[in-house]
Amino acid sequence: MKLRARRLARCHELTYIEGVRCLLAFVALALTACPPPPPANPPPQQGYNQPYPQQPYPYPPQPQNQPQPPQNQPQLPPQTPPQNPPQNQPVATPLLAPLFGALMWQAEARAILAELISHLDPTFAARVRGIPMAFDPDVTEINAFAGCDDSGSAFMAGTEGLLEAVDAIAQTQATDELYGTQTYEAYLQVIIPRILKADDKLGPALPLGSIPAQYMLVPQRLSRAHEIWDDVIAFTFGHELAHHYLGHTGCAVGQSQGPSPAAIGRLASQVIPLLNQPNEVAADNYGLIDVLDTGRARRPAFQWSERGALTLLQFFDRLERASGQAYVAFLLSHPNSVFRMTIVRGAAAVWHLQHP
Numbered sequence: 001m002k003l004r005a006r007r008l009a010r011c012h013e014l015t016y017i018e019g020v021r022c023l024l025a026f027v028a029l030a031l032t033a034c035p036p037p038p039p040a041n042p043p044p045q046q047g048y049n050q051p052y053p054q055q056p057y058p059y060p061p062q063p064q065n066q067p068q069p070p071q072n073q074p075q076l077p078p079q080t081p082p083q084n085p086p087q088n089q090p091v092a093t094p095l096l097a098p099l100f101g102a103l104m105w106q107a108e109a110r111a112i113l114a115e116l117i118s119h120l121d122p123t124f125a126a127r128v129r130g131i132p133m134a135f136d137p138d139v140t141e142i143n144a145f146a147g148c149d150d151s152g153s154a155f156m157a158g159t160e161g162l163l164e165a166v167d168a169i170a171q172t173q174a175t176d177e178l179y180g181t182q183t184y185e186a187y188l189q190v191i192i193p194r195i196l197k198a199d200d201k202l203g204p205a206l207p208l209g210s211i212p213a214q215y216m217l218v219p220q221r222l223s224r225a226h227e228i229w230d231d232v233i234a235f236t237f238g239h240e241l242a243h244h245y246l247g248h249t250g251c252a253v254g255q256s257q258g259p260s261p262a263a264i265g266r267l268a269s270q271v272i273p274l275l276n277q278p279n280e281v282a283a284d285n286y287g288l289i290d291v292l293d294t295g296r297a298r299r300p301a302f303q304w305s306e307r308g309a310l311t312l313l314q315f316f317d318r319l320e321r322a323s324g325q326a327y328v329a330f331l332l333s334h335p336n337s338v339f340r341m342t343i344v345r346g347a348a349a350v351w352h353l354q355h356p
């Protein structure tokens with residue numbers, strides 16, 4: 001009963017925040033041309049080689065705040081752009097529409113899951129194809145997991161708090177990349193004590209005013225945030241999906257009907273899977289390779305990479321170092337984040353050698 005009351009309060013807050021976001025999304029969509037979705041099976045790109053990591057990000061600089069050339073300097077003749085981008089030069093990707101609010105995040109996460117499944121080994125894909133993805137309305141808990149409901153059907157689940165946290169990470173890191181600000185660090189300073197406080201009702205949502213107003217609706221920033229969000233969520237659910245098709249949950253046999261909402265709520269709130277180190281290492285390995293394979297197939301659209309995994313794990317590492325003995329479900333059910341980053345970097349290095 002106490003839990004129910006707490007959730008209703010959170011839903012009320014979420015509705016308000018989303019109201020603001022919807023307004024912002026409306027304005028942003030009016031400013032932004034929505035590009036067509038990438039083809040399911042894009043043709044191979046001859047000679048295309050998008051380097052990793054993409055630092056600095058290839059979006060053109062914003063016209064405002066740029067120094068103007070002196071008036072008395074001679075004009076340089078226009079240069080003909082090269083037909084093929086040189087090796088190791090970042091390649092700009094089409095602008096993506098902004099992602100705002102729980103409904104858009106949920107739809108995006110489900111689309112990412114389907115894309116990840118479509119690039120699995122056929123045997124693995126058959127075990128998880130069509131698996132339902134549910135979202136727990138808890139905005140304070142940051143968690144994702146592969147679960148089995150009471151009737152033995154497999155499902156995927158994430159909390160609203162997870163989607164909020166990844167949004168905040170993406171929004172701030174996109175801003176910092178493009179404008180040299182320190183909004184991500186400022187976000188962590190505010191949010192870590194809030195997340196670790198068990199009775200906090202706001203969770204990891206990005207506090208209003210975190211992004212400087214002049215950058216808020218810039219299409220390049222919103223598009224870059226969308227890319228980072230996708231990259232982080234792809235690894236998050238790529239890892240959880242691997243627990244199913246690798247047989248760790250024991251219920252993914254390709255016949256999932258989906259759990260009842262009540263069952264999901266019960267599982268999301270109460271069941272913390274026991275830490276199994278070999279299984280977690282395997283899920284990180286397989287999940288990352290699935291993300292990289294799927295990301296590669298997305299070219300010339302934005303290519304997912306190990307950056308999403310490292311971004312998520314660095315965030316958890318900051319939480320872990322600040323938490324002491326605090327209760328953070330995701331940290332209790334997964335190995336040390338620094339250890340996981342080593343696994344991810346090793347698996348990515350091997351993958352990149354195999355996919356020059």
Ligand SMILES: [Zn+2]
Binds near residue numbers: 239240243280333334
């Ligand atoms: Zn896991």
